[in-house]
Amino acid sequence: MITLVPALRFVTLNLGDRIATPPPPGRGISPAAMLYSPSPRQCTNSRWQQNIHNSSSTGKSMESIINYFAHIPSRDRSLILAGGIALFWLLESAQPLFRLPYRKWRHAALNLFFTLTTIIINFSLATLLLRTSNWTVENGWGLLSALSGLPVVWWTLTGLLGLDLIAAYAVHWVQHRTRPLWRFHLIHHTDTCVDTTTANRHHPGESVIRFLATLIAVAILGAPMWMIMMYQALSVVTSQFNHANIQLPARLDRLLSLVIVTPNMHHIHHHQYLPQTDTNYGNIFAIWDRPFGTFTTMRQADIRYGIDTYPQEREHSHLLTLLAIPFQPYRPPTTGPTAGTTQSR
DSSP states (O other), X not given: OGGGHHHHHIIIIIIGGGGXXXXXXXXXXOOTTTOOOOOOBOOOOOHHHHHHHTSOHHHHHHHHHHHHHHTOOHHHHHHHHHHHHHHHHHHHHHSXXXXXXXXXXXXXXXXXHHHHHHHHHHHHHHHHHHHHHHXXXXXXXXXXXXTTTSOHHHHHHHHHHHHHIIIIIIHHHHHHHOHHHHHHHXXXXXXXSOOGGGGGXXXXXXXXXXXXXXXXXXXXXXXXXXXXXXXXXXXXXXHHXXXXXXXXXXXXXXXXXXXXXXXXXXXXXXXXXXXXXXXXXXXXXXXXXXXXTOOOOOOGGGOOBSOTTOOSHHHHSOHHHHHHGXXXXXXXXXXXXXXOOOOOO
C-alpha cells in the first residue's frame, strides 16, 4: 500500500487539479466513481430547483448539501476515498472479524492497483457520463423529471435509490447470471482475505461494465451531476465499510441491515461456494435483496472467502494471472459443503 500512495495521490490531485477551482453555480463535476474529471456545464433550470427555494428549512438544508456536491473540491473527493480506506483499515486492525493469514500490506498493494485502473478508466470515460446527464436534465428526460414536483428530500432519495438499484444491484445480479460478464467479475471474488481494500478489486473490464451500467441508470433516471456525485460518495464509503474485516454486534447489524448493507450481510456474498455467492448483491441500500429473493443469512464463522474455481494462491494472488482470468477457458462452479445446490452459471 505504501508504494501505491504516491501514485494514487498523483491521480487524485494532479488529475483533480484540472477542476480544483470550484466552478461557478450552474456547473457540475463528474463523479466517474469519485474519479476526478473535467466539468462541463450542467443545466440549472429544473422544477426541483424552484421547489428548493419555495420550501421549508429542510429544503434549505438540502440546498446546501446539493451545492456542496455540485462543487465538491478535489481535496474532499480524495479524502473520501483515502479516508474511508484508512478508517476501516484501522478498525479491522484493532478488532478483526477473522485473523486472516496474509501479508496485509502486500494484499492491499494488489487491490489498490485495481483501484488505480478504475480511476483511469472512469476518468477516460467521464465525458460520456457528463453529456448524458446534461442532455437528460436539459430535455426533461427520465423518471426524476416526471417526479420533479416531489419535495426535494424525497426526490433526492428516489434518485439515490434508483441509481443504487440499476447501477449497482441490477448489474451485479446480471454479472452473476451472465457467463461473459461473470468472467470479469469473478476477479473480485477470488480474494481469499476480504478486507476494506477488496471493495476496489475490480478487473479493468468490469470497471467498463460498471461504468456503462451507471450510464444507463443516469439515462433512465435523468439524474443531475450533483446527485451522481452524492451517490458515488455514498457508494465508495459503504462499499469500503461492508467489505471491511469487522463484525458488528448482532443486534446492531440486524437493525442496520434493514436499511444499508452491513459487513455481516455482504461477507456472505464472498463465501466461496454456491448458493451463498449468488446472494446479498446490495451495494448501499439493503432493501433490494429481500423483495427480489436474493437475501440470505449465514454464521460468520462458517464463511470461507474466495471462489471455488480458483482455489490456488498462484491463481488468485498474482496480478498478471488475475488480469488473464477472463480470457481463460471457463470453469464451472462446484458444489460446496454448505451450498446444497448444483446450480451453475
